[in-house]
Amino acid sequence: MKAADFAYRRPADLAGALAILSAEEGDIAPLAGGQSLMPMMNFRIAQPTMLLDLADVAELRGVTAGPDGLRIGAMTRYVQLAADPLVTQGAPLIGLALPHIAHAAIRNRGTIGGSVALADPAAEMPALLLAMAARIELVSLSGRRVVAADDFFLGLYETARAPDELVAAIHIPADASRRRVGFYELARRHGDYAMAGVALTAGGATGQPLASPRIAFFGLSDRAVRATGAEAALKDAQPAGDTLGAAVDSLSALPINGDLHAPPDVKLKLAGVVLRRALAGM
Numbered sequence: 419m420k421a422a423d424f425a426y427r428r429p430a431d432l433a434g435a436l437a438i439l440s441a442e443e444g445d446i447a448p449l450a451g452g453q454s455l456m457p458m459m460n461f462r463i464a465q466p467t468m469l470l471d472l473a474d475v476a477e478l479r480g481v482t483a484g485p486d487g488l489r490i491g492a493m494t495r496y497v498q499l500a501a502d503p504l505v506t507q508g509a510p511l512i513g514l515a516l517p518h519i520a521h522a523a524i525r526n527r528g529t530i531g532g533s534v535a536l537a538d539p540a541a542e543m544p545a546l547l548l549a550m551a552a553r554i555e556l557v558s559l560s561g562r563r564v565v566a567a568d569d570f571f572l573g574l575y576e577t578a579r580a581p582d583e584l585v586a587a588i589h590i591p592a593d594a595s596r597r598r599v600g601f602y603e604l605a606r607r608h609g610d611y612a613m614a615g616v617a618l619t620a621g622g623a624t625g626q627p628l629a630s631p632r633i634a635f636f637g638l639s640d641r642a643v644r645a646t647g648a649e650a651a652l653k654d655a656q657p658a659g660d661t662l663g664a665a666v667d668s669l670s671a672l673p674i675n676g677d678l679h680a681p682p683d684v685k686l687k688l689a690g691v692v693l694r695r696a697l698a699g700m
Protein backbone atom coordinates (compact mmCIF):
# COMPACT_ATOMS: atom_id res chain seq x y z
CA MET A 419 0.00 0.00 0.00
CA LYS A 420 1.11 3.60 -0.56
CA ALA A 421 0.62 6.62 1.66
CA ALA A 422 -2.48 8.75 1.23
CA ASP A 423 -1.96 12.16 -0.42
CA PHE A 424 -0.19 14.75 1.69
CA ALA A 425 1.36 18.20 1.33
CA TYR A 426 5.11 18.57 1.94
CA ARG A 427 7.02 21.51 3.41
CA ARG A 428 10.73 21.74 4.19
CA PRO A 429 11.42 24.93 6.18
CA ALA A 430 14.97 26.29 6.34
CA ASP A 431 14.99 27.00 10.05
CA LEU A 432 13.17 26.64 13.35
CA ALA A 433 11.22 29.89 12.99
CA GLY A 434 9.89 28.69 9.64
CA ALA A 435 8.94 25.29 11.03
CA LEU A 436 7.08 26.76 14.01
CA ALA A 437 5.27 29.27 11.79
CA ILE A 438 3.95 26.44 9.59
CA LEU A 439 2.99 24.35 12.61
CA SER A 440 1.07 27.25 14.10
CA ALA A 441 -0.60 28.66 10.97
CA GLU A 442 -1.52 25.67 8.82
CA GLU A 443 -4.79 23.77 9.24
CA GLY A 444 -5.02 19.99 9.39
CA ASP A 445 -2.93 17.17 10.81
CA ILE A 446 0.71 18.24 10.40
CA ALA A 447 3.29 15.55 11.11
CA PRO A 448 6.88 16.65 11.76
CA LEU A 449 9.23 14.36 9.80
CA ALA A 450 12.50 13.42 11.53
CA GLY A 451 14.21 10.17 10.49
CA GLY A 452 10.98 8.81 9.02
CA GLN A 453 11.80 5.32 10.29
CA SER A 454 8.46 5.01 12.08
CA LEU A 455 6.39 7.70 10.35
CA MET A 456 6.93 6.54 6.76
CA PRO A 457 5.93 2.89 7.41
CA MET A 458 2.93 4.11 9.43
CA MET A 459 1.90 6.29 6.47
CA ASN A 460 2.40 3.50 3.96
CA PHE A 461 0.19 1.23 6.06
CA ARG A 462 -2.22 4.19 6.44
CA ILE A 463 -2.05 3.94 10.21
CA ALA A 464 -1.04 7.60 9.98
CA GLN A 465 -2.60 9.89 7.37
CA PRO A 466 -1.24 13.39 8.03
CA THR A 467 -2.39 16.13 5.70
CA MET A 468 1.10 17.63 5.67
CA LEU A 469 4.65 16.43 6.32
CA LEU A 470 6.82 19.08 7.94
CA ASP A 471 10.35 17.94 7.11
CA LEU A 472 12.79 19.02 9.85
CA ALA A 473 15.91 17.98 7.90
CA ASP A 474 17.20 21.55 7.42
CA VAL A 475 16.42 22.82 10.93
CA ALA A 476 19.97 23.12 12.29
CA GLU A 477 18.68 24.43 15.66
CA LEU A 478 17.35 20.92 16.43
CA ARG A 479 20.68 19.15 15.91
CA GLY A 480 23.75 18.57 18.07
CA VAL A 481 24.85 17.79 21.61
CA THR A 482 26.18 20.34 24.12
CA ALA A 483 27.45 19.83 27.68
CA GLY A 484 27.06 22.33 30.52
CA PRO A 485 27.08 22.38 34.33
CA ASP A 486 23.50 21.02 34.43
CA GLY A 487 24.28 18.12 32.11
CA LEU A 488 23.71 17.40 28.44
CA ARG A 489 21.36 19.01 25.95
CA ILE A 490 20.74 16.67 23.01
CA GLY A 491 18.99 18.22 20.01
CA ALA A 492 15.88 16.36 18.89
CA MET A 493 17.20 15.70 15.37
CA THR A 494 20.36 14.02 16.64
CA ARG A 495 20.45 10.54 15.15
CA TYR A 496 21.13 7.33 17.10
CA VAL A 497 24.32 6.78 15.10
CA GLN A 498 25.54 10.22 16.18
CA LEU A 499 24.68 9.53 19.83
CA ALA A 500 26.74 6.34 19.71
CA ALA A 501 29.76 8.14 18.27
CA ASP A 502 29.72 11.16 20.58
CA PRO A 503 31.87 10.89 23.75
CA LEU A 504 29.76 13.64 25.34
CA VAL A 505 26.86 11.17 25.22
CA THR A 506 28.67 7.95 26.04
CA GLN A 507 30.33 9.63 29.07
CA GLY A 508 27.54 12.02 30.10
CA ALA A 509 24.75 9.47 29.64
CA PRO A 510 26.33 6.01 29.82
CA LEU A 511 22.88 4.41 30.01
CA ILE A 512 22.22 5.59 26.44
CA GLY A 513 25.55 4.14 25.31
CA LEU A 514 24.68 0.81 26.94
CA ALA A 515 21.24 0.59 25.33
CA LEU A 516 21.92 1.97 21.84
CA PRO A 517 23.08 -1.31 20.24
CA HIS A 518 19.67 -2.78 21.15
CA ILE A 519 17.64 -0.02 19.46
CA ALA A 520 16.52 -1.36 16.09
CA HIS A 521 19.09 -2.23 13.40
CA ALA A 522 22.11 -0.28 12.13
CA ALA A 523 20.29 0.97 9.03
CA ILE A 524 17.49 2.38 11.18
CA ARG A 525 19.92 3.90 13.68
CA ASN A 526 21.56 5.72 10.75
CA ARG A 527 18.36 7.74 10.21
CA GLY A 528 16.29 7.48 13.41
CA THR A 529 16.48 10.35 15.88
CA ILE A 530 16.15 10.71 19.62
CA GLY A 531 13.43 13.35 19.19
CA GLY A 532 11.43 11.11 16.86
CA SER A 533 11.44 8.30 19.39
CA VAL A 534 10.46 10.60 22.24
CA ALA A 535 7.67 12.26 20.23
CA LEU A 536 6.32 8.92 19.03
CA ALA A 537 6.23 7.38 22.54
CA ASP A 538 6.07 3.79 21.34
CA PRO A 539 5.48 1.67 24.46
CA ALA A 540 8.09 -0.87 23.33
CA ALA A 541 10.78 1.71 22.51
CA GLU A 542 13.88 1.90 24.69
CA MET A 543 14.41 5.67 24.73
CA PRO A 544 11.39 6.73 26.85
CA ALA A 545 12.42 4.22 29.55
CA LEU A 546 16.04 5.41 29.42
CA LEU A 547 14.86 8.99 29.95
CA LEU A 548 12.67 7.96 32.91
CA ALA A 549 15.58 6.08 34.49
CA MET A 550 17.88 9.11 34.11
CA ALA A 551 15.29 11.68 35.29
CA ALA A 552 15.71 13.43 31.95
CA ARG A 553 13.58 16.36 30.77
CA ILE A 554 12.07 17.13 27.39
CA GLU A 555 12.30 20.63 25.93
CA LEU A 556 9.34 21.70 23.80
CA VAL A 557 9.22 24.78 21.60
CA SER A 558 6.38 26.64 19.89
CA LEU A 559 5.76 30.20 18.68
CA SER A 560 4.61 30.94 22.26
CA GLY A 561 8.00 30.01 23.73
CA ARG A 562 9.80 27.10 25.34
CA ARG A 563 8.88 24.81 28.20
CA VAL A 564 10.63 21.86 29.79
CA VAL A 565 8.68 18.80 30.97
CA ALA A 566 10.05 16.03 33.19
CA ALA A 567 10.07 12.63 31.48
CA ASP A 568 7.85 11.43 34.37
CA ASP A 569 5.14 13.86 33.16
CA PHE A 570 5.73 13.57 29.41
CA PHE A 571 4.69 10.01 28.46
CA LEU A 572 0.94 9.90 29.00
CA GLY A 573 -0.24 6.76 27.23
CA LEU A 574 -0.16 4.76 24.00
CA TYR A 575 1.64 7.06 21.51
CA GLU A 576 0.41 9.93 23.68
CA THR A 577 2.62 12.63 25.17
CA ALA A 578 2.38 16.05 26.79
CA ARG A 579 3.42 17.70 23.47
CA ALA A 580 0.78 20.08 22.09
CA PRO A 581 0.09 20.00 18.31
CA ASP A 582 1.80 23.38 17.76
CA GLU A 583 4.95 22.28 19.61
CA LEU A 584 8.09 20.51 18.45
CA VAL A 585 10.34 18.41 20.62
CA ALA A 586 13.42 20.63 20.59
CA ALA A 587 15.86 18.77 22.82
CA ILE A 588 16.39 16.24 25.58
CA HIS A 589 18.11 17.36 28.79
CA ILE A 590 20.12 14.74 30.71
CA PRO A 591 21.02 15.73 34.30
CA ALA A 592 24.71 15.99 35.20
CA ASP A 593 24.52 13.17 37.75
CA ALA A 594 23.62 10.72 34.96
CA SER A 595 27.35 10.51 34.25
CA ARG A 596 28.11 9.35 37.81
CA ARG A 597 25.25 6.94 38.49
CA ARG A 598 25.54 3.19 38.02
CA VAL A 599 23.55 1.97 35.05
CA GLY A 600 21.80 -1.26 34.12
CA PHE A 601 19.91 -2.37 31.04
CA TYR A 602 18.45 -5.63 29.78
CA GLU A 603 15.86 -6.54 27.17
CA LEU A 604 14.38 -9.72 25.76
CA ALA A 605 13.57 -9.60 22.04
CA ARG A 606 12.80 -12.42 19.63
CA ARG A 607 15.71 -11.29 17.41
CA HIS A 608 18.40 -8.75 18.16
CA GLY A 609 17.20 -5.36 16.90
CA ASP A 610 13.50 -6.20 17.12
CA TYR A 611 11.28 -4.30 19.50
CA ALA A 612 11.63 -5.92 22.92
CA MET A 613 9.01 -8.22 24.46
CA ALA A 614 10.10 -6.73 27.80
CA GLY A 615 12.99 -4.55 28.87
CA VAL A 616 14.26 -2.49 31.77
CA ALA A 617 16.58 0.47 32.29
CA LEU A 618 18.04 1.40 35.69
CA THR A 619 20.23 4.00 37.30
CA ALA A 620 21.35 4.21 40.93
CA GLY A 621 23.80 6.06 43.10
CA GLY A 622 26.52 4.37 45.12
CA ALA A 623 29.72 2.62 44.14
CA THR A 624 29.75 -0.79 42.47
CA GLY A 625 29.16 -3.51 45.06
CA GLN A 626 27.62 -1.03 47.51
CA PRO A 627 23.85 -0.73 48.23
CA LEU A 628 21.78 0.98 45.54
CA ALA A 629 21.16 4.63 46.43
CA SER A 630 17.95 6.23 45.06
CA PRO A 631 17.41 3.70 42.27
CA ARG A 632 15.27 4.66 39.27
CA ILE A 633 13.83 1.71 37.37
CA ALA A 634 11.79 1.97 34.17
CA PHE A 635 10.29 -0.82 32.06
CA PHE A 636 9.32 -0.83 28.38
CA GLY A 637 7.33 -3.30 26.31
CA LEU A 638 5.00 -4.09 29.21
CA SER A 639 2.37 -1.39 29.32
CA ASP A 640 0.78 1.33 27.17
CA ARG A 641 3.87 3.47 27.85
CA ALA A 642 7.27 3.25 29.52
CA VAL A 643 6.59 2.86 33.25
CA ARG A 644 8.55 3.53 36.43
CA ALA A 645 8.54 0.59 38.84
CA THR A 646 8.25 2.60 42.05
CA GLY A 647 7.53 -0.50 44.16
CA ALA A 648 10.78 -2.11 43.03
CA GLU A 649 12.62 1.19 43.58
CA ALA A 650 11.35 1.28 47.18
CA ALA A 651 12.28 -2.36 47.77
CA LEU A 652 15.83 -1.89 46.45
CA LYS A 653 16.55 1.53 47.99
CA ASP A 654 19.74 1.51 50.07
CA ALA A 655 19.92 -2.29 49.75
CA GLN A 656 21.99 -4.90 48.01
CA PRO A 657 19.98 -6.33 45.07
CA ALA A 658 20.04 -9.91 46.32
CA GLY A 659 18.12 -12.47 48.38
CA ASP A 660 14.81 -11.43 49.94
CA THR A 661 15.27 -7.81 48.84
CA LEU A 662 15.52 -8.82 45.21
CA GLY A 663 12.59 -11.20 45.66
CA ALA A 664 10.48 -8.36 47.09
CA ALA A 665 11.43 -6.10 44.17
CA VAL A 666 10.40 -8.77 41.65
CA ASP A 667 7.15 -9.47 43.55
CA SER A 668 6.28 -5.75 43.47
CA LEU A 669 6.16 -5.84 39.66
CA SER A 670 2.70 -7.47 39.82
CA ALA A 671 1.35 -3.99 40.68
CA LEU A 672 2.50 -2.60 37.30
CA PRO A 673 -0.16 -1.96 34.62
CA ILE A 674 0.93 -4.79 32.32
CA ASN A 675 -0.82 -5.37 28.98
CA GLY A 676 -0.57 -8.38 26.70
CA ASP A 677 0.41 -7.89 23.06
CA LEU A 678 1.15 -9.94 19.92
CA HIS A 679 4.17 -11.47 21.66
CA ALA A 680 2.77 -12.57 25.02
CA PRO A 681 -0.18 -12.36 27.44
CA PRO A 682 0.14 -10.25 30.64
CA ASP A 683 1.18 -13.16 32.90
CA VAL A 684 4.07 -14.04 30.59
CA LYS A 685 5.07 -10.36 30.39
CA LEU A 686 5.11 -10.19 34.20
CA LYS A 687 7.41 -13.20 34.31
CA LEU A 688 9.70 -11.62 31.68
CA ALA A 689 9.77 -8.37 33.67
CA GLY A 690 11.19 -10.24 36.66
CA VAL A 691 13.79 -11.91 34.45
CA VAL A 692 15.02 -8.67 32.85
CA LEU A 693 15.14 -6.92 36.23
CA ARG A 694 17.27 -9.68 37.78
CA ARG A 695 19.61 -9.72 34.76
CA ALA A 696 19.97 -5.93 34.60
CA LEU A 697 20.78 -5.76 38.32
CA ALA A 698 23.32 -8.58 37.98
CA GLY A 699 25.22 -6.48 35.44
CA MET A 700 25.41 -3.32 37.57
Ligand SMILES: Cc1cc2nc3c(=O)[nH]c(=O)nc-3n(C[C@H](O)[C@H](O)[C@H](O)COP(=O)(O)OP(=O)(O)OC[C@H]3O[C@@H](n4cnc5c(N)ncnc54)[C@H](O)[C@@H]3O)c2cc1C
Binds near residue numbers: 457536
Ligand atom coordinates in the same frame (compact mmCIF):
# COMPACT_ATOMS: atom_id res chain seq x y z
C1 LIG B 1 12.17 -2.52 11.47
C2 LIG B 1 12.18 -1.48 12.56
C3 LIG B 1 12.61 -1.85 13.82
C4 LIG B 1 12.62 -0.91 14.85
N1 LIG B 1 13.03 -1.30 16.09
C5 LIG B 1 13.05 -0.40 17.08
C6 LIG B 1 13.46 -0.76 18.40
O1 LIG B 1 13.85 -1.90 18.67
N2 LIG B 1 13.43 0.19 19.37
C7 LIG B 1 13.02 1.49 19.09
O2 LIG B 1 13.00 2.31 20.01
N3 LIG B 1 12.64 1.85 17.86
C8 LIG B 1 12.65 0.95 16.86
N4 LIG B 1 12.25 1.35 15.62
C9 LIG B 1 11.81 2.75 15.42
C10 LIG B 1 12.99 3.67 15.18
O3 LIG B 1 13.80 3.74 16.32
C11 LIG B 1 12.47 5.07 14.83
O4 LIG B 1 13.47 5.69 14.11
C12 LIG B 1 12.09 5.99 15.96
O5 LIG B 1 11.18 5.44 16.80
C13 LIG B 1 11.49 7.30 15.44
O6 LIG B 1 12.50 8.12 15.06
P1 LIG B 1 12.48 8.87 13.68
O7 LIG B 1 13.53 9.93 13.78
O8 LIG B 1 12.59 7.91 12.56
O9 LIG B 1 11.03 9.59 13.70
P2 LIG B 1 9.91 9.70 12.58
O10 LIG B 1 9.53 8.36 12.10
O11 LIG B 1 10.30 10.71 11.58
O12 LIG B 1 8.74 10.34 13.49
C14 LIG B 1 8.13 9.59 14.51
C15 LIG B 1 6.96 10.42 15.12
O13 LIG B 1 7.47 11.52 15.85
C16 LIG B 1 7.03 12.78 15.30
N5 LIG B 1 8.20 13.67 15.40
C17 LIG B 1 9.44 13.43 14.95
N6 LIG B 1 10.29 14.39 15.34
C18 LIG B 1 9.56 15.29 16.05
C19 LIG B 1 9.87 16.50 16.73
N7 LIG B 1 11.12 16.99 16.78
N8 LIG B 1 8.88 17.15 17.38
C20 LIG B 1 7.62 16.64 17.36
N9 LIG B 1 7.25 15.51 16.74
C21 LIG B 1 8.22 14.83 16.09
C22 LIG B 1 6.59 12.45 13.88
O14 LIG B 1 5.60 13.36 13.42
C23 LIG B 1 6.04 11.05 14.06
O15 LIG B 1 4.73 11.09 14.60
C24 LIG B 1 12.23 0.44 14.58
C25 LIG B 1 11.82 0.82 13.30
C26 LIG B 1 11.79 -0.14 12.30
C27 LIG B 1 11.35 0.29 10.91
